[in-house]
Amino acid sequence: MADVGALSIDPDRVLADLDALSRIGRDESDGGIHRRAFSEADMRGRRWFTDRIEEAGLEPRIDGAGNVGTRWPNRHPDVPCVMTGSHLDTVPGAGRLDGALGVIAGLEALRVLAEHDVPVARDIELVNFSDEEGRFGGMLGSQAMSGQLTPEFLERAVDLDGVRLTDAMAECGFRAGDALAAEREPGSIYAFVELHIEQGPMLERGDHAIGLVDAITGLFRWDARFLGEANHAGTTPMDMRRDAFQGVAEVSAQIERILEEHGGPRSRATIGRVELVPGAANVVPGEARFSLEVRDTDPRTLRELSDAFRRTLSAIARRRDLAFEFEVTSEIEPAACHERVMAAVAGACEALSIEPLQMSSGAAHDTQMITRIAPSGMIFVPSRSGRSHSPAEWTSPADLERGANALLHTLLELAR
Amino acid sequence: MADVGALSIDPDRVLADLDALSRIGRDESDGGIHRRAFSEADMRGRRWFTDRIEEAGLEPRIDGAGNVGTRWPNRHPDVPCVMTGSHLDTVPGAGRLDGALGVIAGLEALRVLAEHDVPVARDIELVNFSDEEGRFGGMLGSQAMSGQLTPEFLERAVDLDGVRLTDAMAECGFRAGDALAAEREPGSIYAFVELHIEQGPMLERGDHAIGLVDAITGLFRWDARFLGEANHAGTTPMDMRRDAFQGVAEVSAQIERILEEHGGPRSRATIGRVELVPGAANVVPGEARFSLEVRDTDPRTLRELSDAFRRTLSAIARRRDLAFEFEVTSEIEPAACHERVMAAVAGACEALSIEPLQMSSGAAHDTQMITRIAPSGMIFVPSRSGRSHSPAEWTSPADLERGANALLHTLLELAR
Numbered sequence: 001m002a003d004v005g006a007l008s009i010d011p012d013r014v015l016a017d018l019d020a021l022s023r024i025g026r027d028e029s030d031g032g033i034h035r036r037a038f039s040e041a042d043m044r045g046r047r048w049f050t051d052r053i054e055e056a057g058l059e060p061r062i063d064g065a066g067n068v069g070t071r072w073p074n075r076h077p078d079v080p081c082v083m084t085g086s087h088l089d090t091v092p093g094a095g096r097l098d099g100a101l102g103v104i105a106g107l108e109a110l111r112v113l114a115e116h117d118v119p120v121a122r123d124i125e126l127v128n129f130s131d132e133e134g135r136f137g138g139m140l141g142s143q144a145m146s147g148q149l150t151p152e153f154l155e156r157a158v159d160l161d162g163v164r165l166t167d168a169m170a171e172c173g174f175r176a177g178d179a180l181a182a183e184r185e186p187g188s189i190y191a192f193v194e195l196h197i198e199q200g201p202m203l204e205r206g207d208h209a210i211g212l213v214d215a216i217t218g219l220f221r222w223d224a225r226f227l228g229e230a231n232h233a234g235t236t237p238m239d240m241r242r243d244a245f246q247g248v249a250e251v252s253a254q255i256e257r258i259l260e261e262h263g264g265p266r267s268r269a270t271i272g273r274v275e276l277v278p279g280a281a282n283v284v285p286g287e288a289r290f291s292l293e294v295r296d297t298d299p300r301t302l303r304e305l306s307d308a309f310r311r312t313l314s315a316i317a318r319r320r321d322l323a324f325e326f327e328v329t330s331e332i333e334p335a336a337c338h339e340r341v342m343a344a345v346a347g348a349c350e351a352l353s354i355e356p357l358q359m360s361s362g363a364a365h366d367t368q369m370i371t372r373i374a375p376s377g378m379i380f381v382p383s384r385s386g387r388s389h390s391p392a393e394w395t396s397p398a399d400l401e402r403g404a405n406a407l408l409h410t411l412l413e414l415a416r
Numbered sequence: 417m418a419d420v421g422a423l424s425i426d427p428d429r430v431l432a433d434l435d436a437l438s439r440i441g442r443d444e445s446d447g448g449i450h451r452r453a454f455s456e457a458d459m460r461g462r463r464w465f466t467d468r469i470e471e472a473g474l475e476p477r478i479d480g481a482g483n484v485g486t487r488w489p490n491r492h493p494d495v496p497c498v499m500t501g502s503h504l505d506t507v508p509g510a511g512r513l514d515g516a517l518g519v520i521a522g523l524e525a526l527r528v529l530a531e532h533d534v535p536v537a538r539d540i541e542l543v544n545f546s547d548e549e550g551r552f553g554g555m556l557g558s559q560a561m562s563g564q565l566t567p568e569f570l571e572r573a574v575d576l577d578g579v580r581l582t583d584a585m586a587e588c589g590f591r592a593g594d595a596l597a598a599e600r601e602p603g604s605i606y607a608f609v610e611l612h613i614e615q616g617p618m619l620e621r622g623d624h625a626i627g628l629v630d631a632i633t634g635l636f637r638w639d640a641r642f643l644g645e646a647n648h649a650g651t652t653p654m655d656m657r658r659d660a661f662q663g664v665a666e667v668s669a670q671i672e673r674i675l676e677e678h679g680g681p682r683s684r685a686t687i688g689r690v691e692l693v694p695g696a697a698n699v700v701p702g703e704a705r706f707s708l709e710v711r712d713t714d715p716r717t718l719r720e721l722s723d724a725f726r727r728t729l730s731a732i733a734r735r736r737d738l739a740f741e742f743e744v745t746s747e748i749e750p751a752a753c754h755e756r757v758m759a760a761v762a763g764a765c766e767a768l769s770i771e772p773l774q775m776s777s778g779a780a781h782d783t784q785m786i787t788r789i790a791p792s793g794m795i796f797v798p799s800r801s802g803r804s805h806s807p808a809e810w811t812s813p814a815d816l817e818r819g820a821n822a823l824l825h826t827l828l829e830l831a832r
Contacts, residue, residue: 200651217650221697231802233686234633234711234778235616238675240802245687249668252661259654270649271661272697274690281637281688281707281745291697295650329697362650386647386656 004118004416005351009108009408011401017052017104018400021088022096024048031391032093036159037131037140038066038168045088049103049128056111064178065144066169069127072110076123080190082415083374084109084407085127087141087366095393097400101381102195103128105404109411120415122190129366136165142369144182154179189374191341191414194367195407196378197395201386202359209402211380212345212356215297216368217266218334220306222292224313227323230278230286242321244288245276250316251292251309262308266360268295269305292326297334297360335368341377341414348409354402363388379406420534420832421767425524425824427817433468433520434816437504438512440464447807448509452575453547453556454482454584461504465519465544472527480594481560482585485543488526492539496606498831499790500525500823501543503557503782511809513816517797518611519544521820525827536831538606545782552581558785560598570595605790607757607830610783611823612794613811617802624773625818627796628761631713632777632784633682634750636722638708640729643739646694646702658737660704661692666732667708667725678724682776684711685721708742713750713776751784757793757830764825770818779804795822 025034025041035041046068050060058070069085086102106126113124129141136157143149154176157165166176198204203211228242252271259267270293277287292309296302310326317324349356361367361378370376381403384394395403441450441457451457462484466476474486485501502518522542529540545557552573559565570592573581582592614620619627644658668687675683686709693703708725712718726742733740765772777783777794786792797819800810811819 198651199648200653201656202651202653205656219650231617232615232779232804233684233688233709234635234780235614235618235804236684236778236802237616237618237681238672238684240617240621243686245690246668246671249665249687252665253669255662256654265653268649268652268654270659270698270700271665272649272692272699272701273695274661274692276688276690279689281709282686283688284686285688293649293697362652363648364650386652388648388651 004412007112007116007118007408009112009401009404011397014104014108014400014404015397018096018100021045021048021100021104025090030093033090033096034092035088035090036092037089037133037135038172042089043172046128049088052107056107056114058110058114063182064180065141065182066130066174067127067141067145067182069125070110071123071125072114073120074123076121079122080188081123081125082411083125083127083189083192084194084411085129085366086194086196087129087132089131089133091133091389093391094389095391097197097393097395098199098388099132101197101400101403105195105407108404109408112408118412122415124411124415132366135159139366139369140179142366144179145184146369146372147183148369148372149179151177151180184373186373191344192367192370192374192376193341193345193407193410193414194365194378195403196365196380197383197388197393198380199363199383199386199388203357203380203382204384204386206357208355208357209382209399210349210354210356210406211359212342212349213361213378213380214337214342214358216335216361216365217295217297218299218302218332219293219295219330220302220328221330222326223329224290224292224326226288226317228286228320231284233282233284236284241284243284244322245285247316247320247322248274248288248290251313254312258305258308258312262304263296264298264301266297267301267305268362269293295362299334302334332364335371337377338375340375344410344413345377345379345406347413348406351409352402352405354406379403379410420828423528423532423534423824425521425528425817425820427813430520430524430816430820431813433523434512434516437461437464437516437520441506446509449506449512450508451504451506452508453505453549453551454588458505459588462544465504468523472523472530474526474530479598480596481557481598482546482590483543483557483561483598485541486526487539487541488530489536490539492537495538496604497539497541498827499541499543499605499608500610500827501545501782502610502612503545503548505547505549507549507805509807510805511807513613513809513811514615514804515548517613517816517819521611521823524820525824528824534828538831540827540831548782551575555782555785556595558782560595561600562785562788563599564785564788565595567593567596600789602789607760608783608786608790608792609757609761609823609826609830610781610794611819612781612796613799613804613809614796615779615799615802615804618775619773619796619798620800620802622773624771625798625815626765626770626772626822627775628758628765628772629777629794629796630753630758630774632751632781633711633713634715634718634748635709635711635746636718636744637746638742639745640706640708640742642704642733644702644736647700649698649700652700657700659700660738661701663732663736663738664690664704664706667729670728674721674724674728678720679712680714680717682713683717683721684778685709711778715750718750748780751787753793754791756791760826760829761793761795761822763829764822767825768818768821770822795819795826
């Protein structure tokens with residue numbers, strides 16, 4: 001048996017796999033990858049993945065939610081397993097790394113462990129989660145596994161084109177109702193870890209190779225509306241206006257103050273969408289609809305920010321004689337990573353002589369769901385310029401190699 | 417002959433005419449009036465108008481731009497005339513007063529003068545100007561009369577549906593090229609006065625029956641654009657964003673300061689249109705396109721405001737690391753009303769025991785064009801809640817009567 005501490009993944013194999021997978025569903029005109037969940041390209045991606053599993057001498061597994069993977073060495077059925085995984089589905093026009101890296105690096109880790117017949121005390125399970133990108137509004141695979149699906153959701157879920165989840169799954173040979181059976185018992189997973197690109201600029205800015213994630217941000221998202229009065233922009237004096245856009249602009253100007261007073265260094269607030277009615281150059285906007293999205297890793301901070309924004313928006317509306325309405329369109333609780341997994345990642349980094357940056361994940365991931373049933377954590381690698389969900393997504397081969405090795409050694413720490 | 421000072425219009429006739437005209441082109445579902453220039457309804461409106469002229473024993477006149485009207489008593493061909501007029505065309509879904517009031521009150525004034533055979537030293541000419549509402553991008557009739565049209569404009573002008581002005585006029589029996597011949601010699605018009613609804617809230621606020629207009633605001637309109645970087649709203653820290661919307665919000669917040677420092681009480685600035693790209697709740701806006709429209713009655717103030725906004729927008733862009741571009745999409749010089757016409761309006765108000773409010777027009781009018789060739793002015797009547805370009809447009813019958821009488825006596829003062 002090899003010296004376990006000296007084990008390392010084969011970077012050529014990882015890069016070749018990423019290359020091969022990136023050709024599935026790729027639009028040659030712009031290089032964007034299109035593997036929406038339960039599309040024909042997604043199914044080809046899954047087949048490519050199970051072929052690789054079999055090629056490695058392992059056995060493919062699939063559950064009712066369509067989560068595909070394998071388990072190695074499959075000799076410890078009664079011991080809580082170590083799990084790793086990510087997703088092969090993509091947003092439309094995606095890059096080659098988001099999701100794919102975690103699945104392929106997990107596969108490579110199992111290949112290396114199997115080739116060297118490394119002794120472990122726990123099985124390691126690898127999972128490609130279904131529909132992480134939320135074609136049908138959630139994270140189907142990891143929600144199923146963590147017991148957060150209902151029959152009503154499965155019946156009602158539709159994509160933006162109105163296609164029903166039940167129909168899309170049926171076309172791929174799945175019965176949506178079976179997704180409920182994908183639930184795992186709390187306690188059946190000893191630890192879960194996901195390798196992912198950062199999709200942000202922090203690692204690149206600090207010149208760090210690895211991010212040791214300690215929490216995944218939660219968020220609230222509002223569809224908000226100020227109602228004033230549409231008036232002629234020439235004949236209505238400034239002091240007689242009820243300009244709904246001025247209200248939104250003032251909210252925007254208050255974001256910095258609110259985050260300073262009520263948030264922390266990990267707080268983010270974004271107005272990403274604004275629609276003015278009637279929306280003409282010569283009419284004072286009578287109505288402004290806008291989105292407000294606020295994120296933080298601390299549930300208490302998030303609640304305080306929600307209160308602060310509510311107070312500020314109400315006060316702006318009162319002062320400007322506007323009506324104010326909002327609807328919570330999304331609310332996700334932050335998820336803390338588990339000490340057990342963070343220690344294993346830190347140990348793996350030490351073994352690889354890498355100084356990781358402890359950080360939070362600003363984006364949502366399957367890990368967020370799995371925290372509900374298992375001690376979980378994440379490993380990040382840098383994203384050039386923070387770019388993601390775009391063909392511009394890029395991580396250097398050296399960083400990909402370091403990330404895959406960090407995953408390998410984290411799994412080893414957890415499973416041995 | 418009657419006592420000229422005691423002459424007054426017949427309010428029933430004016431209201432009946434407004435009623436009859438409002439039925440032409442009216443959409444019964446919402447009461448909105450649709451008499452776009454050179455539409456079938458506009459032509460019916462013109463025929464209704466010439467029928468009324470003939471009914472009053474006067475002779476209809478028409479020029480190459482399709483301006484329709486009459487001249488009374490038509491005995492002073494070599495003396496510069498007094499002119500009044502407005503327009504019968506409407507925006508889609510208009511109210512019954514914008515434009516129509518000035519034409520009908522002018523007609524009623526001529527009817528009263530003719531009925532009483534009032535002696536005048538100058539002919540009084542009444543004009544319904546073609547396409548004031550700018551279906552083809554300008555104010556065709558008054559621009560033609562003031563010599564501001566070119567053959568190129570006539571050839572190229574199209575409406576929002578791509579219909580060419582030449583074709584629309586041809587269908588109504590006009591040759592667009594003839595519009596050039598509608599030009600009048602400077603000096604041929606002794607004075608021009610237009611009665612119009614205010615389309616703003618000032619008269620109502622101050623409980624004034626009549627507005628004595630001393631200037632018509634000019635404006636500049638920009639299509640502006642901030643370019644930053646679209647980034648993930650969760651993974652991008654606040655201090656690493658190049659948020660294009662934050663730029664627009666800051667412009668909005670600076671409007672009050674800029675108007676206070678560089679404008680006057682008549683200055684207006686409006687951001688009426690904002691489009692964010694990509695415009696999603698979870699993406700930091702990488703691009704913001706917006707309109708900025710600024711109005712004032714003083715050309716120097718308008719230039720100073722233009723400089724101030726340019727400096728501020730550039731500074732915001734520099735500070736926020738955004739690119740900034742803008743295009744001037746419209747630029748209209750303010751027009752001062754003439755002392756001669758203002759004195760006549762003031763005299764008419766005095767004769768009627770009305771205390772007028774001296775004010776500016778925040779909206780554009782045919783008068784703005786006619787100032788180029790003749791001493792001009794305007795009379796305003798109140799608009800309830802400032803509403804216009806809508807079926808909600810309303811002025812009390814008593815105010816309509818006072819306005820028509822003010823026009824009658826202004827014309828008398830000028831023509832006698």
